Amino acid sequence: MRLPRLATAALVAAAALTLGGCLLPSPPERPVERTAPRAPTTPSGAAAPEVVPVEPDAPVTSGDTTASDTGELYAGEAGETSDGFLPDAAVDVVLPPTAGTPVVRPGIALPVHEDGDELLPGTAHEGSGNLLLTTSGRLELSAGGAEYTCSGTVINSESGLIVLTAAHCIFDDDTRDWYDRISFAPAYERGEAPFGTWVAEEWWVPEQYLEANDRWLDGADDDGWMGFDFGFIRFAPQDGATLEDAVGGQGVSFTAETNGVVIAGYPGNDPFDSEVLRHCAEDRLDYGAGGDANYGADCEMGDGASGSAFVSNLDPTTGAGHITAVFSNGGATGAYGPPLGVTAWNGLRSIDG
Template identity: 70%
Template sequence: MVLTMRHVRTAVVVLAVAAVLSTSGCLLPPPARTPAPQPPTSGTPVQPPTQSPQPSGEPQIDVVPVEPDEPITTADETDADTGELYAGEAGRTRDGFLPDAAFDMVLEPTRGTPVLAPGIALPTSDAGDELFAGEPHTADANLLLTTVGRLMLETEESEYTCSGTVINSASGLIVLTAAHCVWDDDTRDYYDRITFSPGYEDGEAPFGTWEAEDLWVPDQYLEANTRWLDGADDDGWMGFDFGLIRFAPQGGQTLEDAAGGQGVSFTAETNGVVIAGYPGNDDFDAEVLRYCADDVLNYGAGGDANYGADCVMGDGASGSGWVSNLDPDSGAGTITAVYSNGGESGAYGPPLGVTAWNGLQALDR
């Protein structure tokens, strides 16, 4: 399987089928941090708390748990690589790869109300159109404008960019992104240093730049990605290419205090998506927020357990949230997947389910 390069050099953009690293000068040493906790090994959901966790600030997370032993409905295998995916269906690829198991849990955004209706709220776009360019970055602005930000990933030799979104959480410090924006393929370890600037635009960070203090990626991603790196096969890693980062508070303030938090759905349902992030290849420069929007998604693209959308943003857009049920006025919605990779044929993103939920519980403390 041929993939595009999954993130962008900020010093010199190098586009190739595989990522080629080069020296980018002296970087500040990374901050000390504790090892990331490992997710539960069982596919059984972690029992949700009996009361909704309380994030910093006014809003309360509304959770809708079900009993862990309640069966999850899956669709039959498809004969083709892709097939239309409608709300409520959980698909299976032709090669038998299953996605992260759907889990009946929804975290509401910190402000605004998602619109639970089929379709998308913004004009259909597959070309990475600018979103909110030049609009004021105030604390009560559209949630897409305040919660989506640019991630800077550093090693001893290089710097890259990805995208991420602040999500509503108990700690108020969690950003959702792609696993490959957290885990460095070359060192087979976490990136040395990761910073996040929500609302980033043209060199400005209106809500500050935040330092990562703990990280999480799924075991399923690490196992499948290791097989791919070792040349054994290239199957399965995209189906779990999501990760979580906890950032250190600043002056007693959390990320949610500063920027708000987007909602998350772990139900594998979608009513169309808006994909918002910071692409940096070809005509883009990773300096302004851009988006794609698609009302009908494909499933099982490339044999992996992914959603597929008509979206050409590419490098740097990795980690962008796929926001469903978007209210265009408030920006409130629910992230149902994240941008893993893509190219001229479209964008691919793994749906979020019980593994993502368990990872959030492990990291959000």
């Protein structure tokens, strides 16, 4: 859900779910440039299987082929939901964090918690060495004179400039256009941006999201966009340095597996204020609630938390783990987010480099 800044009312919820998103501005002087996909590689350097984007109705993988098991595929449920939607198809690609070592074992690093309390209060974000604190940040978006906030996370990438967030934090559902400007402040806390504010220069969202979202906004019964509500933003470097140079990069798993998650972001709906990093923790996720291709966690964060990472295998000492999904919608009823798979992996490759 995107949170309007300088406004007291939250956005109107649709279909009993609140969207919390930010939208990304398109550069006014040039079209978005797409780079040719590179051959994917695994962290070991071995060639990963060639993969192609999938449509919402394409079959999901039926087996778990990851080298080291980190959980159950789609929380033990079939990929197709009761409403006939399918998630992004899993692919055997796991990017490690660029600092710290995730703990791959049953359970979660923090106690189960659903109230969105401040994450590690009293711990300095700057130079803390905790990836969950430094890579998580607040996105600020501008469109038609209005300003909004979302959440995002710096990830391991070739360019070192990529933030993972929700698609509706990149594409404006209200105007059906890109935002005029988007910026990112990693480790933001109460007006302070210890690692600076970074400006977006390129972005990507799935075609599946755009097509299904248009049908849904036009009144068609199509919640298929929820399974593809993820996207990537590339930010301009600063003085030759990258985001990863400044804060490190969280790992990402495109295997659709979970091992319990910690969700960290900047909700701004009452009683929150979007000024501090807040979290929920859940040892097991549901899948397919309401017939949608989303994971579900007991978590009461809402507006402004959109784009928050679902971090699995979190190391409590280093804050390193693997992002397996992003916060798409929710509120008092829980937090829901699409698992990342082959479409997300190809989207990352298309703007990274």
